[in-house]
């Protein structure tokens with residue numbers, strides 16, 4: 328059962344509301360309003376701007392409990408690559424009507440908590456993708472199958488053959504993003520400036536693997552801080568992409584672990600080297616993480632060396 332964070336004070340203009348009732352089921356915690364088993368969602372979710380609201384309504388997303396991240400508060404800077412041309416396909420992907428990051432309410436809430444730790448250390452977050460319509464996934468697949476189109480080679484996959492991109496952890500027929508509980512994001516400077524994270528977002532390369540050692544020390548530390556914060560908030564990183572984090576907070580889906588995003592017919596994920604393997608103790612559930620107070624600020628030494636704070 329999902330509960331709103333303490334101190335969450337949405338403001339809702341009259342007449343602008345949409346139902347998140349399927350998502351929110353905690354009337355007692357909200358003063359017993361509404362019928363048993365539901366809450367009056369319009370008291371909880373601030374409506375998005377009219378166009379987002381219209382699109383969400385038309386697509387049925389609002390009914391499913393999605394929110395526009397921009398309307399949830401100053402959570403992260405948005406740089407939605409698939410709503411523009413700065414992605415490997417080189418064009419706006421099907422289904423991205425506008426540059427609005429949509430997420431389930433629990434995922435947006437978790438993200439707003441995740442940003443606290445980087446913020447304490449003088450970093451911000453930049454989001455590249457949230458909810459991804461299935462039509463966009465299909466667009467990616469079409470691009471991947473078109474081996475004659477090599478336009479992204481230099482910028483996105485100089486060391487990878489395009490025919491090798493259709494695996495379960497590259498461009499697959501299903502994506503956890505389509506549940507609205509997964510985000511792609513990076514650490515930024517305090518003013519939103521891009522930082523070296525080892526590779527750029529969406530770069531098809533071994534160095535995009537989260538635990539890859541052949542990147543700068545500063546980039547390693549930033550990945551570590553990013554994932555530490557995300558893990559604390561209930562997200563899990565996909566080991567093959569440093570930017571990709573999913574949460575188990577989606578009301579409509581199982582935990583979007585890397586393997587659960589793949590249909591059963593897919594081959595098993597590539598093995599990680601022992602050096603890349605994280606100790607089991609660092610993998611924590613959302614519930615376990617939430618029992619703890621917010622972690623202390625990570626002290627950054629020379630070269631942004633973050634202390635390894637156990638989560």
Ligand SMILES: C[C@@H](N)C(=O)N[C@H](C)C(=O)O
Nearest residue numbers: 496497498499502503504
């Ligand atoms: C396209 C690729 N960067 C991507 O998004 N992969 C993940 C695993 C996904 O499809 O969800």
Ligand SMILES: [Zn+2]
Nearest residue numbers: 510511571572
């Ligand atoms: Zn992703």
